[in-house]
Amino acid sequence: MGWNFVKCLCRLHELHIITESKFKPDLNRYFKEHPEETPFYHFYFIEKKRHKKLRKVWPPSYYWFYKSWQKKALRLAQILDKQENFDVIHQLNMVGYREPGYLYEIGKPLVWGPMGGFNITPWLLLPSMGIYGALFYSFRNLINLYQMYFSKRVKKAIIQSKMVICATSDDTNTVQRLWGKKSIVIPEVGFIPTTQSTIIKRRINRLKICWSGLHIPRKSLNLLLEALAICPLKNEIELHIIGEGICTTKWKKLSEKLRLKDVYWYGWVARDKALQIMQDSHLFVITSLSDATSTVLLEALSLGLPIVTLNHLGFSNIVNNDCGIKIDIKSKQQVITDLAQAIGKLCQNEAERMRLAQGALKRSTDFTWEEKAVLINNIYQDITH
Structure with missing residues (x-):
């Protein structure tokens, strides 16, 4: 920085x-x-x-x-x-x-x-x-x-x-x-802008979500896992997870317990590989409970990824209605339910997802x-x- x-x-x-x-x-x-x-x-x-x-x-x-x-x-x-x-x-x-x-x-x-x-x-x-x-x-x-x-x-x-x-x-x-x-x-x-990103159009009935970060308590990947478990369209969704840490084993067991399919765990990979995984995705989700802002958020925007995030910290400043969906925090169950609804909405409505993707590219230039x-x-x- x-x-x-x-x-x-x-x-x-x-x-x-x-x-x-x-x-x-x-x-x-x-x-x-x-x-x-x-x-x-x-x-x-x-x-x-x-x-x-x-x-x-x-x-x-x-x-x-x-x-x-x-x-x-x-x-x-x-x-x-x-x-x-x-x-x-x-x-x-x-x-x-x-x-x-x-x-x-x-x-x-x-x-x-x-x-x-x-x-x-x-x-x-x-x-x-x-x-x-x-x-x-x-x-x-x-x-x-x-x-x-x-x-x-x-x-x-x-x-x-x-x-x-x-x-x-x-x-x-x-x-x-x-x-x-x-x-x-x-x-x-x-971030330092590179070449103009190309927004990835979805194949019919498949939504690829990317989540990236340290596997530690405050990153709260478990909220996303629990949200996917109650999403009616969960069988049409892939989750691609970058990173590892002290919670990796615990979260993998939770994923298995929730019987989630199509969950891919990459561990730590080279930055170019991580960006490629993000680039091949359709949506980026952030569940962190204690961060200021994150570089990966700006990288996701610059790759044309709509953002679903909790409505607090620096994420609430950067993500707006033109590039993502913000989830208010009132209770754990409410967060999980709203996450599931937001993901389901973008899974069903490709036109809205593409609108947010274009907005993400535009929003990234502000930072x-x-x-x-x-x-x-x-x-x-x-x-x-």
Whole structure:
């Protein structure tokens, strides 16, 4: 994410980029292959300490080391500011609001974002995640609520920012409600357009659905499996599943228990293969309960795939009535029923599916990295004039 932002902005502005030293080999390799781009960047590297064993035991310990790294970034930025006299400071990564860094202490116009992560995983659907998932995301919700209301550094960074960029409209609402700060929505993900995609027309009575992601509780593939089980047209539907994880075995057993036919499990495949599976499909379904936005959503749109997704998080911002169907969240059974109805509708109505497919191609052009660079450039111009 960070690389694509700076890559698109580097020809518009003189960028001085502080990042982790672990990226240096990859960047050196890139500039060796693209020497013509070298003059557009000024990179500075700081090593971030890490404790892999501790992180396995207590994942949030990551933030302890990241906070230390951000303090080093502040000291380096202060030195560079004396030399360069920066016009704008941009706290770009990470997306999660919990670590705002310390660059607001420099005293120059600050842009923070895209940032987010204020979302509360729907309490009503926590039981659908299984015991581990329910406990983990219940605890995450409680921690999230505490940090939102009581983190002094988050409050200070938001108040002192000239512009806050949020990843979703829910995040902008939270920033306005808690701190009285207006913000702008720019999703944290984007894509690089390639050749124009060709929309795949269906063979009669067969609908190919694609689902892609980590097989972990919050991705909630089980909701789609249960929806297909009650769909009257389930024998006319294929489900193609990309990815794997700790829930793979559990979800395969659920698929067998529900007696679903034509379910294909690919595991992790090369990106080109994954895109080909998507390209050969007719519909893309997203069931995630806790994400900001996802790159795969934009990739699906760019391939002309209509989207069926839950109506929350960043998905509700990107998917509109011209490119997909959004499912409200009121209860688990309601979500499953509405998913089944939405899929059945598109299985029966090819004209409507084709309308949404054309809308998906058009909608994808709103989220290229070049479009994001234009929006960021406008923000820089506004806060410095």
